[in-house]
C-alpha cells in the first residue's frame with residue numbers, strides 16, 4: 001500500500017497565500033515558520049485569520065485539484081470535518 005501524504009493549508013502573513021504544509025514539515029516547525037510543499041518559508045498567520053488564496057505552486061506539487069476554500073463547511077484536509085459536540 002502506498003504511503004498517504006497529508007497536508008494542511010497554512011496561510012502566510014508575508015504573501016497572504018494558503019500554502020500546503022505536510023505533516024512532517026508541521027512537526028519540524030521552527031519558531032512559527034513552516035516549509036511549504038512549494039519550498040516557501042511560511043510565516044503562519046493566526047488561526048483566527050481567514051484562509052488565504054490557495055498557492056498554485058503547492059497545488060501543482062501536491063497534484064490535488066485546486067478548489068477555493070470559503071464560507072460554511074470549509075475544513076482543512078487531513079484534519080477531518082469539524083463536528084460540534086463530538
Ligand SMILES: [Zn+2]
Pocket residue numbers: 018019020036037038039040055056057058059
Ligand atoms: Zn506554496
